Amino acid sequence: MKLIKVMLMSVCLLAQSAIAETDVQKGQKLAFDRKKGNCLACHIVKGGTLMGTAGPPLVAMKARFPKREVLFEQVSDARTKNIKTMMPPFGTHQILSKQEIELVVTWLYTL
Amino acid sequence: MKSTLLSLLLKTTKLTLCLIVCAMGLASAQATDNKYQKMVDNDIKRFSQFFYNKFADVKPEDFKDGVYAIDAPAREQWLEIEEFPPYELSIDDGKELFETPFANGKSYADCFANGGVGIRQNYPHFDSKLKEVITLELAINRCRANNGEKPLKYKKGPIADISAYMASTSRGQVFDVRVPNADAYAAYMDGKKFFYSKRGQLNLACVDCHVGITGQRLRADIPGPALGQVTGFPVYRAKWEEIGTLHRRYAGCNTNVRAKPFKAQSVVYRNLEYFQTLMSQGLAVNGPSSRK
Numbered sequence A: 001m002k003l004i005k006v007m008l009m010s011v012c013l014l015a016q017s018a019i020a021e022t023d024v025q026k027g028q029k030l031a032f033d034r035k036k037g038n039c040l041a042c043h044i045v046k047g048g049t050l051m052g053t054a055g056p057p058l059v060a061m062k063a064r065f066p067k068r069e070v071l072f073e074q075v076s077d078a079r080t081k082n083i084k085t086m087m088p089p090f091g092t093h094q095i096l097s098k099q100e101i102e103l104v105v106t107w108l109y110t111l
Numbered sequence B: 001m002k003s004t005l006l007s008l009l010l011k012t013t014k015l016t017l018c019l020i021v022c023a024m025g026l027a028s029a030q031a032t033d034n035k036y037q038k039m040v041d042n043d044i045k046r047f048s049q050f051f052y053n054k055f056a057d058v059k060p061e062d063f064k065d066g067v068y069a070i071d072a073p074a075r076e077q078w079l080e081i082e083e084f085p086p087y088e089l090s091i092d093d094g095k096e097l098f099e100t101p102f103a104n105g106k107s108y109a110d111c112f113a114n115g116g117v118g119i120r121q122n123y124p125h126f127d128s129k130l131k132e133v134i135t136l137e138l139a140i141n142r143c144r145a146n147n148g149e150k151p152l153k154y155k156k157g158p159i160a161d162i163s164a165y166m167a168s169t170s171r172g173q174v175f176d177v178r179v180p181n182a183d184a185y186a187a188y189m190d191g192k193k194f195f196y197s198k199r200g201q202l203n204l205a206c207v208d209c210h211v212g213i214t215g216q217r218l219r220a221d222i223p224g225p226a227l228g229q230v231t232g233f234p235v236y237r238a239k240w241e242e243i244g245t246l247h248r249r250y251a252g253c254n255t256n257v258r259a260k261p262f263k264a265q266s267v268v269y270r271n272l273e274y275f276q277t278l279m280s281q282g283l284a285v286n287g288p289s290s291r292k
Helices: A002-019 A023-032 A068-076 A098-108 B001-053 B060-069 B072-083 B088-099 B136-146 B158-168 B182-196 B206-212 B248-256 B267-279
Strands: B126-129 B132-134 B235-237 B243-244 B289-291
Touching: A023 A098, A023 B001, A023 B136, A068 A098, B001 B060, B001 B267, B072 B235, B088 B158, B088 B235, B126 B182, B132 B136, B132 B158, B136 B158, B158 B235, B158 B243, B182 B206, B182 B243
Parallel strands: B235 B289
Antiparallel strands: B126 B132, B235 B243
16 A cells, blocks of 8 residues: 555656656757757767767857847748758648757757 | 773772771861860869868878878778778678679679679760760679669678778779760769759759868867769778668768669769769779768
8 A cells, every 4th residue: 555655656756747747857858869859969068978960059149149039040040040951840841840959059059 | 991990990989988987987086085085084174173272281191091182180090990890791791792692693793804803993884885874883783683683782791791891902003094985974964063052952963062261170079072982982880880872872961961872883873973083083092981
């Protein structure tokens, strides 16, 4: 009986922590997911491992992109700013949805 | 009498004119040949110079080693692997396949110049009659077809073994691929266009990774320089745990950028191979080779 209680409690705790996942955490998850953002392929990022060097390091995002919509567009379609970019157009090519890009942007602002 | 003389004179003039026109035709044909080769030579010069500038410490002849020309720690490991190469069995198997006669008594040696030995550097070549690029693997299967044998699959297995053996007999020979005429130039341009075109959901072109950011890291890997990218094929790839052909690698690369790959030995990939091999003119055959 006691065991069941403990098990139930831990299930509740797990569920709670899942719910409690912040937008920042969700954004980071999307960013680090190889099938989604896969940002680490090209960018050096706080908290990453085996990071690529093809793109600029993702630091001081607030200072570099004071306007949220500019940063959103940079992820969504970097060609807007630089036609020669090799960064995949995550929004235009539907690699990430609008909501997913919003989450990634929220996370980017913590860097 | 007068009229015969006149007609004779006319005839001679006609003949002379005809000869002159013919000669001019030949000369202009030759001049155009040179024109196409010259344009390609100019591309080759600019293309290779880009890499010589970017990797000033690398000896030009070392670009045949692919990414191992520009990544010193990886090169050390690679050289160790090459001491007991994982593709050795493929060469042996390929030799046996190559030397086994077809049902009609003929063999591969009958299909190729110099009995198929030491000729890898001449592939792919442009067949001016058929107006298409002939890769080594295509030639192997055409040889089979001409001798009543079933074609081999193009990405791995026996065809990669035979290709590996044929490359092994050509090691050290310098690639010598030509662009003889307008049709060949069109095939070259088609391959060139493919190389520079964005592709797939990730919107990446060959040039992005293998020219633009070669030397940089993508995760833990460094994309190899496009100069010398094809000289070592077929390759034993650790990821494949076996030997595979260049077109297998092309398909894998296209899949990685989330594009639909083309078929091995499709005109598209053959033209790409033609362009890539032309860009690596002057480098030595070092296939088969091993890759991560």
